[in-house]
Amino acid sequence: MVKAKSLILNMVGLLVALIPLVPIGLLVALAFSESQVQPQGFTTKNFDFLETGTLFANDPVYSKLYPNVYSVALNTFLLAVGNMLIVVLISSMAGYIISRYSFKGRSALLGSFLVIHGVPASILLIALYYMLKSLGLLNTLLGVILVKVAVDTPLGVWVLKGFYDSIPWDIEISSLVDGASRLGAFRRIMLPLVAPGIFAVGLFSFLSGWGEYIFVYTFIQSSKNWTFSMLIRSLVGEMGGINLALIAALSMIYLVPVIILFVVGEKYLVRVTIGGVKG
Amino acid sequence: MVKVTLENVSKSFKGGVNAVKNLNLVINDKEFMVLLGPSGCGKTTTLLLIAGVYKPSSGYIYFDDKIVNDLEPKDRNIGMVFQSYALYPHMTIYDNIAFPLRLKKLPKDEIDRKVKQVASMLRIDNLLNRYPRQLSGGQQQRVALARAIVKEPSLFLMDEPLSNLDAKIRVEVRAELKRLQKELGITTIYVTHDQAEALSLADRIAVMNEGTLQQVGSPDELYSRPANTFIASFIGAPAANIIDANIVEEKNVMYFEMLGSRFPMPRDYAEVLKNETKVYFMVRPEDVRIVEGKGFSIFSIEWLGREAFAHVKAPDGTLLRVILPPESKLTIGQEVGVNFNYAKTHVYKSTGELII
Numbered sequence: 001m002v003k004a005k006s007l008i009l010n011m012v013g014l015l016v017a018l019i020p021l022v023p024i025g026l027l028v029a030l031a032f033s034e035s036q037v038q039p040q041g042f043t044t045k046n047f048d049f050l051e052t053g054t055l056f057a058n059d060p061v062y063s064k065l066y067p068n069v070y071s072v073a074l075n076t077f078l079l080a081v082g083n084m085l086i087v088v089l090i091s092s093m094a095g096y097i098i099s100r101y102s103f104k105g106r107s108a109l110l111g112s113f114l115v116i117h118g119v120p121a122s123i124l125l126i127a128l129y130y131m132l133k134s135l136g137l138l139n140t141l142l143g144v145i146l147v148k149v150a151v152d153t154p155l156g157v158w159v160l161k162g163f164y165d166s167i168p169w170d171i172e173i174s175s176l177v178d179g180a181s182r183l184g185a186f187r188r189i190m191l192p193l194v195a196p197g198i199f200a201v202g203l204f205s206f207l208s209g210w211g212e213y214i215f216v217y218t219f220i221q222s223s224k225n226w227t228f229s230m231l232i233r234s235l236v237g238e239m240g241g242i243n244l245a246l247i248a249a250l251s252m253i254y255l256v257p258v259i260i261l262f263v264v265g266e267k268y269l270v271r272v273t274i275g276g277v278k279g
Numbered sequence: 280m281v282k283v284t285l286e287n288v289s290k291s292f293k294g295g296v297n298a299v300k301n302l303n304l305v306i307n308d309k310e311f312m313v314l315l316g317p318s319g320c321g322k323t324t325t326l327l328l329i330a331g332v333y334k335p336s337s338g339y340i341y342f343d344d345k346i347v348n349d350l351e352p353k354d355r356n357i358g359m360v361f362q363s364y365a366l367y368p369h370m371t372i373y374d375n376i377a378f379p380l381r382l383k384k385l386p387k388d389e390i391d392r393k394v395k396q397v398a399s400m401l402r403i404d405n406l407l408n409r410y411p412r413q414l415s416g417g418q419q420q421r422v423a424l425a426r427a428i429v430k431e432p433s434l435f436l437m438d439e440p441l442s443n444l445d446a447k448i449r450v451e452v453r454a455e456l457k458r459l460q461k462e463l464g465i466t467t468i469y470v471t472h473d474q475a476e477a478l479s480l481a482d483r484i485a486v487m488n489e490g491t492l493q494q495v496g497s498p499d500e501l502y503s504r505p506a507n508t509f510i511a512s513f514i515g516a517p518a519a520n521i522i523d524a525n526i527v528e529e530k531n532v533m534y535f536e537m538l539g540s541r542f543p544m545p546r547d548y549a550e551v552l553k554n555e556t557k558v559y560f561m562v563r564p565e566d567v568r569i570v571e572g573k574g575f576s577i578f579s580i581e582w583l584g585r586e587a588f589a590h591v592k593a594p595d596g597t598l599l600r601v602i603l604p605p606e607s608k609l610t611i612g613q614e615v616g617v618n619f620n621y622a623k624t625h626v627y628k629s630t631g632e633l634i635i
Contacts, residue, residue, distance in 0.1 A: 102293065170365035173332050176352040177359040178430070179382035188378075192369045 030248035037244050046249035055246070066231065067223045069250070075141060076210060076227040076254075082145040083209030087156045088202045090149070092194070095160030096186060100172075110161075113154035121151050125218050132219055141225055144215050152208050156201040163197035164190065199268045203261060210257065228254045280433040280466045281342050282308045283329060288338035290324055298324040300490040302338070306468055311460050313481035314470045317513070321490040322470045326436050329468060331355050342434070353382075355434070358427030358465075362439040364419040366411040372398075372422050373407040379430040397429045417448040424456075428463070435460070435467040441476065453479060474514045478502065486510050503623065508631040511561045517588060517600045520567070524560040524626075526552050535560055538617075539595030540574055545621045551635045552626060558634065559627040564588070565602040566623045569609065572616015575599075577609050591617060 029039035031046055049055050053070040056062035098106060128147055129138070137143030167190060175185040191198075213229040220226065226234075232254070235247050262269075283306040290299040299321040306312045314322040327333045329340060331352040339346050347355060366375050373394060380390040398404040401421045411419055420440060427435060440456075441449045457480055460467050471477055477484050478498040486493040486501065486509075494506040505511035511519050524537035533549040535542045537560055544552070552558065569591070578590040578598055587603040599617065603609065626634045 168363055168365065170361040170363045171367065173327070173330070173352075174359060174361060174365040175367070175378070176332060177330055177355075177357050177436075178379040178426070179353040181351070181353060184382070189367055193367075195369075 027248050027251060030245055031252050033245045033248075035245065037242070046245045047253075049246075049249075050253075065223075066234070067226055069231070069253075071224065072226050072228055072231050073253075075225055076229075077257075078141055079145055079148070079212060079216075079227055080206045080209035082141070083148040083152060083212075084202050084206040086145070086149045087152045087205040088198055090153050091156030091160045091201055092191065092198055094153075094157045095162075095194075096164050096190060098157065099161045099164035110158075113158050117154045117158070121147075122214060125214070128215075129218065138219055139221050139225060141220075144212070144219055145209070147215050147219070148205075148209050148212060152205045156205060159201055160194060160197050163194040167193050196268055199265065203265055203269070206261070207258060280308055280464065282306065283434065283466065283468070284339075284341040285325075285329075286339045286341065288325075288328060288335045288340060290321075290328055290333055291336050297490055299328065299335075302492055304485055304492060304495065306466060309464045309466055311457070311467045311469065311480060311482045313477040313484045314468065314487060315474060315477040315484050315513075316472065316487035316493075318472055319489075320487045322472075322487050323438055325487070326438055326468060326470050329434075330357055330359060330436055356430075356432050357434050357436055358430060358432035359436045360420075360423045360427050360438070360440040362442050364411070364416075364423045364443075366419055366422055366426075368411055370410075371407065372403065372409055372411070372414070375411065375422060376407075376426050376429050379426065383430070393429055397425045400428075401425045416444050417452060420444060420452060424459075428459075432465065435465050435469075437467065437469040439471050439473075440469075442471070442473070449476075456480065475516060478514070486513065488513075504633075505561070505625070506633050508559055508561065508627050511625065511627070515563055517564050517602070519561050519563045520599050521627075522560045522562070522597065522599075524558050526555050526558060528553075538575075538593035538597050538599070540593065540617075542619070548621065548626065548635060555626075555628070555634065557629045559629065559631070560624065561627060562619050562624045564600040566620040567591070567599060567601040568618045568620065569601065569603065569607065570616045570618050573614055575615050575617045577611050577613045577615060580609065580611060591615070593617075 026039065032042050032044065033039045033046070034041035034043045048057065049069050053068040054063050055066040055069065098110065132138045132143045132147070135143070137146065171189060171193075172185055175189045176182070180188060211229065212227065213233065216227050216230050217233065220230065223230075223234075228250070232247055232250055235250070236242060285302050285304045288299060288302045289297065291297045302321075302325065314325060316322050324333065328335055331347065331350055331354075335348060340348055342355070366372075367378065370378065376394045376397065377390050380393060385393075394407070395404065398407060401424060403418060403421050403425060406414060406418060406422070411422070414422065420443075423440070441452055444452060453476065469477075469480060478501075481498055483495060483497055484501050485495045488509050494501060494510050496504075501510060501514050505514060505519075508521055512521055522537050524535045527534050527536050527541075533544050533552065535544055574594045576592050578592040580603070581588045584605075586605055587607065589601045589603050589609070591599045591601050593599060609615070628634055
């Protein structure tokens with residue numbers, strides 16, 4: 001009876017696990033497909049662009065329309081890393097201050113973080129466009145990074161504040177009495193103890209930058225500053241015929257860093273759910 | 280080492296909480312001073328004021344003759360031990376103990392020598408490569424002590440260091456702590472809410488309640504001559520009996536009218552109490568004597584080995600706590616009389632202050 005029950009549960013679990021695998025399986029099949037529109041046969045020719053970074057290398061007109069894939073990858077990476085570094089830098093310090101110091105407007109600030117995080121970023125597009133334009137940051141990666149940072153930081157601060165909250169005061173007081181300055185206690189004791197939280201915030205803001213589409217689409221015009229999401233979007237429709245297999249191949253390349261990060265970071269991410277400090 | 284003086288120290292927090300009110304206290308060099316009081320009485324706040332984590336709202340704190348109000352915690356040369364041990368979870372035991380020495384930028388071999396020395400003194404030398412989470416509570420507390428001792432502080436601050444240990448280990452570490460403190464001769468301020476711990480450890484005890492200092496004295500003084508009813512009820516286990524009493528006079532004899540009965544009072548009491556009407560009469564359980572008589576009855580008896588602890592029901596229904604000698608052959612329900620060892624009882628005003 002118990003065995004039958006666990007068998008059924010396992011089957012259901014397997015089924016649920018399979019559902020997300022279906023689209024990914026399709027993607028992989030399409031990427032290695034000989035046909036441009038449906039999975040058929042097996043070839044690696046869709047990945048030929050990896051050699052030089054040029055799309056449609058055989059077509060003198062089309063090949064000039066698209067940026068080099070490697071420069072697109074670099075742009076995507078810069079956006080992701082830039083977003084990650086600034087978000088982590090700000091939220092690791094702001095989270096500490098909000099957790100440990102009481103100051104005027106502290107709870108209002110915390111509340112506004114939640115509200116800001118809840119506001120759909122798309123409604124700010126026009127205002128942001130003008131702001132970036134007047135700062136001369138339109139059509140630059142830095143402009144997009146700053147916007148991403150503004151959108152992602154509130155959540156990062158909120159998450160890290162929670163991590164700092166979970167570290168008992170006693171530990172910090174103890175380090176102060178042991179001879180550390182306030183800054184020393186932060187650097188030597190607090191930061192290492194919230195490392196799992198910093199890792200999580202870093203990972204999420206990296207991925208958020210890596211996958212960003214709407215801000216890149218709105219604020220970047222020149223194709224030399226495109227990211228992967230823009231490149232893939234541009235291959236759909238606008239230029240006439242669709243090469244689905246090529247899109248699938250690009251998407252797989254786009255996916256690789258994400259998979260690597262989750263495989264490498266799994267150990268840390270599991271610790272995140274368990275929480276910061278134990279006994 | 281160092282003598283600590285608190286002069287009119289007050290601390291209030293945002294929201295109008297007055298945690299410590301006008302505290303005056305001197306902790307002598309090499310003294311073991313216990314701050315005792317119920318939770319929320321301001322004793323931990325006082326400790327953190329001395330540590331420099333909080334700054335006093337008013338008043339002065341002196342180390343010897345130097346005002347230290349604005350001295351940072353790191354510059355006060357204090358060793359502190361917490362109830363939660365407060366070990367650094369991401370460091371090994373060795374690194375935990377070495378932490379204060381590294382901050383002092385001592386040479387590596389000196390750090391190593393000192394860490395090993397203090398570790399062997401506290402018998403944790405076989406744990407140095409482990410992490411705090413791999414240790415039992417008693418071991419963690421030893422590590423916390425080692426970390427406090429290794430920096431050779433001139434003042435120990437301890438915030439309920441034994442409260443998280445089980446009863447057996449607590450008594451062990453308690454004895455060790457007392458021996459260590461005497462051996463090292465380091466002035467110690469120890470916060471606890473456990474009066475038994477306070478009585479056994481302290482050279483002197485300062486009792487606090489609601490942010491105010493109630494009484495300072497040796498354990499013996501506090502036990503035998505509590506300055507008010509709060510201390511009388513707080514110190515001693517089982518707790519002292521504090522009884523509402525009226526003072527009446529009849530035919531030139533003064534009586535305590537209490538417990539639904541009348542007790543003629545000794546002459547020294549009568550002289551002091553002739554102008555009083557309503558008072559509290561305090562008697563410790565071991566100073567109640569069961570005699571032959573009527574009116575009182577044995578309500579319950581607990582056999583404790585060395586002695587027996589009984590509740591005796593008074594005519595007005597009050598239950599008196601009484602310690603009986605082990606050889607007493609009383610049975611539950613038995614009718615008895617009651618008398619007091621007046622040499623050790625006290626009388627307090629209805630506002631709580633000691634009269635005699």
